[in-house]
Amino acid sequence: MTLSGNQKRKMRSAARLYAVQALFQMEQSAQTVDQIKVEFMDHRFGAVYEGDEMTEGDPTHFARVMEDAVNYQAPIDQMTDRALVAKWPIARIDPTLRALFRAAGAEFRDTGMPPKVVINEYVDVARAFFPDGKEPKFVNAVLDHMAREARPEAF
Numbered sequence: 001m002t003l004s005g006n007q008k009r010k011m012r013s014a015a016r017l018y019a020v021q022a023l024f025q026m027e028q029s030a031q032t033v034d035q036i037k038v039e040f041m042d043h044r045f046g047a048v049y050e051g052d053e054m055t056e057g058d059p060t061h062f063a064r065v066m067e068d069a070v071n072y073q074a075p076i077d078q079m080t081d082r083a084l085v086a087k088w089p090i091a092r093i094d095p096t097l098r099a100l101f102r103a104a105g106a107e108f109r110d111t112g113m114p115p116k117v118v119i120n121e122y123v124d125v126a127r128a129f130f131p132d133g134k135e136p137k138f139v140n141a142v143l144d145h146m147a148r149e150a151r152p153e154a155f
Contacts (some may be wrong), residue, residue, distance in 0.1 A: 015053035015062035016103060017125050018044060022062075023099035025071055034071045037063055068106035076105030083145035091104035094131050098138065104143050108150035115154045 003011070020098075021090060025051055031039075043061075046056040069076065080090045080101045104122040106153045107113055126139040148155055 008058070011058035012055055013062045013121055013124070015057040015065065015112060015122050016107075017067065017128060018057045019061055019065040019103040019106075020096065020099045020122075020125055020129075022066060023102050024096055026070075027099065029094055033066055037066055064110070065103050065106045068109055069102040072106060072109060073102060076102050079146050079149055080142065081107060081143045082149065094135075096137065097126070098123055100129075100139060101142065102140075102144070105150070106140070108147055110150070113152050118144045119147060 018040050022040050025031065026033065026036050041059050044057075045059065045062075074139075077090050084090065084093070090101070100117075100122055104118055107118045108115060122143055123136050123140050126136040130136065
């Protein structure tokens, strides 16, 4: 079965949402990145909960974001800290946002994906978690700053 470009984009978008959930779960538990990846790919991707089928995620994209977010967490967190207001270091922000910034930061390392696409995708993820809040605008501002630092040539 060949996937259309639109199906591939939806699967990458789902992989991003799952990566944020997985990074959040890793921070809250003692699970390793390998344990989390297996759990998500075996039990979340395409699973059915209360009659609703979860979107199938792109396992390659999910694995790469997870690996890079974990392997490069310190420089990603430092980059995030520089993008945040001085009084709000990354350790003080919401753990969901922390996971989101780590996943997006991992994607900024990959020169194959335009930074504006990454920013838009993760702002959409923020809207999924915070539909009525100001967080999506905050996420947009922080990610724009991070992207300009990580990939200045793209702007």
